[in-house]
Amino acid sequence: MAWSQLPDALRTAVERHLGAPVVRADTQQGGFSPGVAARLTSATGERVFVKAVGPRPNAESAGIHRAEARIAAALPPDVQAPRLLAEFDRDGWVVLVFEDVEGAMPAQPWVPDELDRVLAAVADLARTLTPAPDGVAPALGVRAADTFQGWRRLAAAARHRDDHLDGLDPWARRHLYDLAALESGWETAAEGTTLNHGDLRADNLLLTADRVMVVDWPWASVGAVWFDLLAMLPSVRMQGGPPPETVFDRHPVAEGADPAAVTAVLAAVSGYFVGQSRLPDPPGLPTVRAFQAAQGRAALAWLRARTGWH
Numbered sequence: 001m002a003w004s005q006l007p008d009a010l011r012t013a014v015e016r017h018l019g020a021p022v023v024r025a026d027t028q029q030g031g032f033s034p035g036v037a038a039r040l041t042s043a044t045g046e047r048v049f050v051k052a053v054g055p056r057p058n059a060e061s062a063g064i065h066r067a068e069a070r071i072a073a074a075l076p077p078d079v080q081a082p083r084l085l086a087e088f089d090r091d092g093w094v095v096l097v098f099e100d101v102e103g104a105m106p107a108q109p110w111v112p113d114e115l116d117r118v119l120a121a122v123a124d125l126a127r128t129l130t131p132a133p134d135g136v137a138p139a140l141g142v143r144a145a146d147t148f149q150g151w152r153r154l155a156a157a158a159r160h161r162d163d164h165l166d167g168l169d170p171w172a173r174r175h176l177y178d179l180a181a182l183e184s185g186w187e188t189a190a191e192g193t194t195l196n197h198g199d200l201r202a203d204n205l206l207l208t209a210d211r212v213m214v215v216d217w218p219w220a221s222v223g224a225v226w227f228d229l230l231a232m233l234p235s236v237r238m239q240g241g242p243p244p245e246t247v248f249d250r251h252p253v254a255e256g257a258d259p260a261a262v263t264a265v266l267a268a269v270s271g272y273f274v275g276q277s278r279l280p281d282p283p284g285l286p287t288v289r290a291f292q293a294a295q296g297r298a299a300l301a302w303l304r305a306r307t308g309w310h
Contacts, residue, residue: 002027003038006052010088010095014050017086017097018042034061034284039100047100048085055092057284065094068218072098074136079128080121081214101213103206109240110202118205121212122229123252125197132195132222140196140223141187148186150271154278155180163278169300172274175309179267182307186268189261192224200232202239226253230262231269234298244302263306270299 003011003025015021024041028049035053042048053061072084086097106114137143155176157163165173172179197204198219206213229251233244241247248254254262273296277289 001034001036001052003036003040003050006036006095007054007091007093010052010090010093013088013090014040014086014095014097015042018044018046018048020044020046035065036095049082049098049100050095051098052093052095059283061284062092062094064218065096068216069094069096071137071217071220072096074133075217076128076133079125079214080211081217098215101206101208101215103208103211103213106202106205106207108202110236114207115236115241117207117212119229119247119251121205121214122200122232125214125228126194126225126253129195130225131193137195137220137222140190140192140198140221140227143198143219143221144268144272145187148183148268148272150273150275151176151179151183151267152271153275154271167278168274169297171304171309172300175307178309179271179303182264182267183271185264189258189264190223190227190268192222192227194223194225194227196221196223196228196231198228198231200228201235224257224261224265226251226257226262227265229253230265234269234273234295234302237298237302238294243305244298245305259306263303266299266303266306270296270303273299 003022011022020043022040023043026039028037028039034057035051037051038049040048040050051065053065055062066089069084069087072081075081082098082101084096084098088095106118154163154165154168158165158176165176197214197217198221199216200214204214204216206215229248233247236242236247237244273292277293277296279289281289
């Protein structure tokens, strides 16, 4: 959506916050939210980034923006993330105003220098957010309790013949019940004291001249220090980066990680991507299933290597 499509009252509220009319609005392409994402310039030259959603076409998006506002407002000042400047919540619409960041998403496919910068930023983020600030976000086991049940749901559907598993990877189909059992221990395996972003990937990163800024925080939760790295690496592989196993074990946040715990959480992450990719498109989000399927393939290949199952 364009900035001009926001209800007049909300555009006026943003302009009042800026203290001047908006004279330029540059819509930012990409992402998955069915709403506005625009860099605004006011008559006085002030620049901000605005994201906004309404009650349609996806009723869940407003709640996601509200969660992001709550978490962004509570992030410590030394976290490399845009500062939340204002929030407006009216008539089912949620508008968030952030500081503008002059940066660019990492190149696709990944280039080594940029990936090195991002991996270093993941380590810095983990250090900054361990221990997690009090009361900012729920535990990962609570946040994703219903989310990370992909293999168990598929196994139950297969058992009841509600899903014939057409198109499922042959290795996953062969080991479906083993994967469901492995996944079932992920909540304990993911316990920790780090505030994780929960959705690190290229389109949630902005590279500036000297920083890596992390954007879009609605899925933050408290868990294992290595969770963000693990959850990000399938997307890195999908977008031309190295195999996850060549990165994870050498990264500082994975030092001392329990191998069995890592494998259990990877099972949950892969089951999420694979299971979600088999569902119909959610309203207003026609590209997300293909994106999940691609990450699922990368995560599954990594899981197969970790388990050694044939």
